[in-house]
Amino acid sequence: MSFWDASFLWLEPMLASLIGAGLLGYLGFFVVLRRVAFMSAALSQVSGLGVATAFWVGSFFGVSPHDETAFWFSPVTFALGFALLGAVAFTLPSRSRRVAPESVVALAYLASSALVIVVLNSPRIAQEAHEIGDLLFGNAVVVRREHLVQLAVGAVLVLAVHAVFFKDFLFTSFDHETAASLGVPVRALDLGLHASLAVAVAVSTRALGALPVFAFLVLPAGAALLFSERLKVVLVLSVAFSMVSAAVGYWLSWTWSLPTGPVMVALAALFWGLGGLKRLAGARS
Amino acid sequence: MSLIQLEDVVIGYRRGHPLSPPIRFSVQEGDAIGILGPNGAGKSTLLKTVLGTIAPLSGKLSHQHGRAPRVGYVPQGHRLDFAYPLDALQVVLMGRAGRKGLARFYGRADRELARQALGSVGLTEVAHQAFRSLSGGQRQRVLVARALVGDPELLVLDEPTSEMDPAAEHALLSLVSGLVTARKVAVLFVTHQISAAAGFSRTVMLLDGARALFEAGPTGELVNSERMTRLYGRPVEVRREHGRTLVWLSAGEGGEGT
Known part of the structure; x- marks a missing residue:
């Protein structure tokens, strides 16, 4: 069967890949320029811990990962909740001079990575570990319809927030100090930007996998910045390279x-x- | 009436760790105030307190008519990240953010004001050039334009000439001085260049938080050899000749002058 004949098999995974890649390619602009690449990796791990925790908690209430789960037991609810808590934690420490923000990100990354393994090895959900692993780390080959919908809704939400606050996100990212001096609510905007990153990572990790999510947040934007010095061109190239x-x-x-x-x-x-x-080539000519 | 009045304000980031003695001064409309002090003296912290981005540890900071003045801020140029793909006009437009408010787009009028601000610092022709491709002096002028585009009542500059050669420094300070006079805004600037403070300010503040030193007064009275030597902890000679201030370090340690 040719690739095109098998479109019924790959249409949904392809759509999920394109939506996720486009969203992450855009957000990568801020991730690369704010130098928070490691934060996105940590958010991925933290949201993964949320998914694992959802299954572990669900096991106490007889909730099966194969069935339709109530909103409060849904892995995506836990993933989003954990990732948003991570975003808050990563935004707050910059007030403190004692704890470097990178230390908090590293702590979250390491603790989440370890706890995911611990939770997955719990006898309560050991028999589901393989399938949970797919949910945790994604599988771009097969994407369930509900994950595609969650990804599309998350992407629309994040892009809507960015359409409204882009000028403010850009100002606080470029010159935090001056933005604060003009009365721009820099702390709230930092939180909003990190929260949007958390939502994007949480919904796309389950569809694409942790490695592609991290890669799409860093590589296309980094490449686009090498190709152009124009804001609009960089944004368009970043999304295009990613997709x-x-x-x-x-x-x-x-x-x-x-x-x-x-x-x-x-x-x-x-x-x-x-x-x-x-x-x-430009430097030599 | 004062734009800003500080009454026994102690600056710092954490309670129990003051970075200054109690400070008492006011900024009036049209004032030009230079802040001098050694590294780590608390000069930038004082600016942040005046800007309202950090709260005083104690004392009272009050404003004219009970509202903070519109501020234009010029940060230290080297603190900015030149990786951002922004042109000069886009950087200047950011100065309108405080006037526009959150979640409101820049309009045609904002762009026109930004072009005018760039013109006022003599940089109309670089409006669409990448900010990072400009020279250090041009970048600082773009930042001055950004500070002016919000129609400020108070212009605050944090070491605006730290990366400039003496000619560029003099050109920038002359430009700021002319704009300040034309627009009748007050200016408060931090500098390591004693000659710059002497040449472009009517009032100076001498600050060294580590030694609990704070003085404010007319430039002609405070910028002298004795006070500068005490402030910097090394022998500094100050002499005025033909309306200019010459400053140099004694014992052949190099010098500066204007």
């Missing part, structure tokens, strides 16, 4: 039976390499 990596990566992985997530990541890295070559 092209997702679509072509999916097609290549299908055609040559390669692992989907890593192929997407490799393509995104290729754009960075091309950007580096362009810079190098």
